[in-house]
Amino acid sequence: MAIEIIGKVSATEKSPSxxxxxxxxxxxxxxxxxxxxxxxxxxxxxSGKPSTSYGVVEEISHITDATSHITSFLSSDFGEVDGTGxxxxxxxxxxxxxxxxxxxxxxxxxxxGSQVQTCDEDDVLTALGLKKPKNPLACGYLxxxxxxxxxxxxxxxxxxxxxxxEGAHLNISGISGLASKTSxxxxxxxxxxxxxxxxDFEEREDKNQSVAFIFFNVKGRDLxxxxxxxxxxxxxxxxxxxxxxxxxxxxxxxxxxxxxSTNKNAEHVQSYADxxxxxxxxxxxxAFKYKYIYEKDKNNIDLLLANxxxxxxxxxxxxxxxxxxxxxxxxxxxxxxFLDEVQTRIETKSTESGKDAILSTSWRKFKRVxxxxxxxxxxxxxxxxxxxxxxxxxxxxxxIKKNEVMVIDIARLDEDTQSFVFGDVARxxxxxxxxxxxxKLGRKRGDIPxxxxxxxxxxxxxxxxxxxxxxxxxxxxxxxxxxxxxxxIILFSAEQFKSAIHDRVKGNCATHAYGRTNAIxxxxxxxxxxxxxxxxxxxxLEQGEYIIQNPIFRSLINIKFxxxxxxxxxxx
Numbered sequence: 001m002a003i004e005i006i007g008k009v010s011a012t013e014k015s016p017s018x019x020x021x022x023x024x025x026x027x028x029x030x031x032x033x034x035x036x037x038x039x040x041x042x043x044x045x046x047s048g049k050p051s052t053s054y055g056v057v058e059e060i061s062h063i064t065d066a067t068s069h070i071t072s073f074l075s076s077d078f079g080e081v082d083g084t085g086x087x088x089x090x091x092x093x094x095x096x097x098x099x100x101x102x103x104x105x106x107x108x109x110x111x112x113g114s115q116v117q118t119c120d121e122d123d124v125l126t127a128l129g130l131k132k133p134k135n136p137l138a139c140g141y142l143x144x145x146x147x148x149x150x151x152x153x154x155x156x157x158x159x160x161x162x163x164x165x166e167g168a169h170l171n172i173s174g175i176s177g178l179a180s181k182t183s184x185x186x187x188x189x190x191x192x193x194x195x196x197x198x199x200d201f202e203e204r205e206d207k208n209q210s211v212a213f214i215f216f217n218v219k220g221r222d223l224x225x226x227x228x229x230x231x232x233x234x235x236x237x238x239x240x241x242x243x244x245x246x247x248x249x250x251x252x253x254x255x256x257x258x259x260x261s262t263n264k265n266a267e268h269v270q271s272y273a274d275x276x277x278x279x280x281x282x283x284x285x286x287a288f289k290y291k292y293i294y295e296k297d298k299n300n301i302d303l304l305l306a307n308x309x310x311x312x313x314x315x316x317x318x319x320x321x322x323x324x325x326x327x328x329x330x331x332x333x334x335x336x337x338f339l340d341e342v343q344t345r346i347e348t349k350s351t352e353s354g355k356d357a358i359l360s361t362s363w364r365k366f367k368r369v370x371x372x373x374x375x376x377x378x379x380x381x382x383x384x385x386x387x388x389x390x391x392x393x394x395x396x397x398x399x400i401k402k403n404e405v406m407v408i409d410i411a412r413l414d415e416d417t418q419s420f421v422f423g424d425v426a427r428x429x430x431x432x433x434x435x436x437x438x439x440k441l442g443r444k445r446g447d448i449p450x451x452x453x454x455x456x457x458x459x460x461x462x463x464x465x466x467x468x469x470x471x472x473x474x475x476x477x478x479x480x481x482x483x484x485x486x487x488x489i490i491l492f493s494a495e496q497f498k499s500a501i502h503d504r505v506k507g508n509c510a511t512h513a514y515g516r517t518n519a520i521x522x523x524x525x526x527x528x529x530x531x532x533x534x535x536x537x538x539x540x541l542e543q544g545e546y547i548i549q550n551p552i553f554r555s556l557i558n559i560k561f562x563x564x565x566x567x568x569x570x571x572x
Contacts, residue, residue: 017109045104054127055097140559167510168485173498174515212449225567227254237562260291291380303423397428499524
């Protein structure tokens with residue numbers, strides 16, 4: 001595109017240029033938008049060569065020589081809306097721009113009268129600090145200016161600031177259905193897998209780095225076709241993929257894990273997936289049915305109490321009693337007998353005394369909380385039937401391979417069971433990375449992926465400000481957020497309202513993506529650092545559009561991304 005001079009810097013007594021921002025005027029017909037990048041020739045460097053300062057447009061205002069609105073009214077022939085008026089008003093636009101970079105690292109204020117120009121692609125990447133990034137990972141594209149001078153630029157982030165070791169964790173927020181949170185997460189994750197599958201990867205980067213993925217399908221059939229191509233990808237999106245040089249294939253090495261069902265004729269009752277699809281995936285050894293067995297999974301019984309307040313510690317005492325095999329709990333081998341023993345405790349008058357006594361009312365509450373979940377078929381009998389594609393999810397997670405994608409379907413489970421599954425998987429990943437059961441599972445340290453990325457939507461279920469402080473799942477998430485980077489456990493999360501998420505979880509995310517949200521949400525403290533005009537833009541962002549914050553970006557950037565390349569379900 002041709003670089004144009006579009007205005008001049010204006011420094012006034014009330015609105016001076018500073019090291020952080022400046023104003024410039026431009027023609028009232030000139031179309032600019034927030035996030036557009038402009039440049040100004042600045043003072044000379046030590047070698048005598050003029051430097052260039054880059055700015056990002058924040059606010060755009062229009063002004064005329066009318067001293068008041070009544071003056072404007074009078075000059076229009078006393079309010080004649082159809083006439084041309086009896087006076088020509090001088091008008092212009094003036095723009096506030098944030099300084100983001102100077103080519104000579106000179107940050108004195110830009111001078112009044114300096115010419116302001118549009119930028120070409122090279123200028124934009126230089127301004128934002130995105131020119132030739134190390135460890136590049138595509139995160140979207142910039143669309144800037146108006147036709148015929150419009151430019152579309154692929155944007156790459158340094159992957160070390162997204163999945164470690166420099167920074168880690170991504171949080172995506174936005175209104176359900178309008179922000180395309182899952183689609184954007186999958187766009188990034190697909191690019192990560194492609195990066196690690198690239199044949200030249202080992203030659204260009206650390207040979208010891210590898211990655212695996214665990215996704216939770218929490219809505220309909222959203223993620224149940226990741227390994228199948230999107231045959232209905234619109235032409236415009238195909239154009240974007242081709243222009244940006246991005247891969248258009250679906251995910252590779254995908255395995256699906258569906259909740260176990262005892263009803264062989266109605267396996268789909270535990271999933272929104274079509275029965276035909278499940279059988280086809282099982283026949284191809286791409287799908288498995290997960291279940292929980294009392295003898296091996298009772299150690300996670302506390303996960304069923306994640307949403308229960310336990311200020312007196314009574315529930316914790318019951319869990320400890322069970323895990324220590326006290327009473328008859330050491331002889332139990334099935335979930336049903338476990339429930340029977342709990343019922344016995346309810347009906348039997350406590351013989352214990354003192355402050356540690358567990359009353360029948362406490363046992364009654366315990367049973368009420370866990371009964372619904374344990375009645376689900378996933379809490380099955382004692383055996384995993386080999387050859388029937390049945391697995392313990394904990395074992396399957398600990399056996400995950402490099403570049404493999406595990407999709408765990410929990411969409412049709414009740415909330416407590418969903419929490420149990422999520423907590424169990426998070427613990428299994430943690431134990432795998434710490435080397436627990438390594439010898440038992442026959443795994444060598446070099447076979448374990450150096451990074452495991454966990455994606456979960458609806459994070460508010462597990463890490464909101466309303467979740468009890470004693471929640472074991474919340475503790476697990478806090479540990480992942482704070483220590484996960486050093487262990488190679490990376491959290492990609494999404495939720496509708498960022499303000500409702502625990503501060504220590506979102507505070508440890510190096511990258512934040514803001515999709516369309518509402519005015520009430522942007523009034524919260526999480527958005528105070530964002531310029532007002534950008535906040536207002538968040539209420540009208542389109543699908544496929546995000547405002548991104550990352551440590552390597554010199555400013556917030558407004559990116560777009562195309563529709564997913566994997567199979568989409570219209571009635572998911």
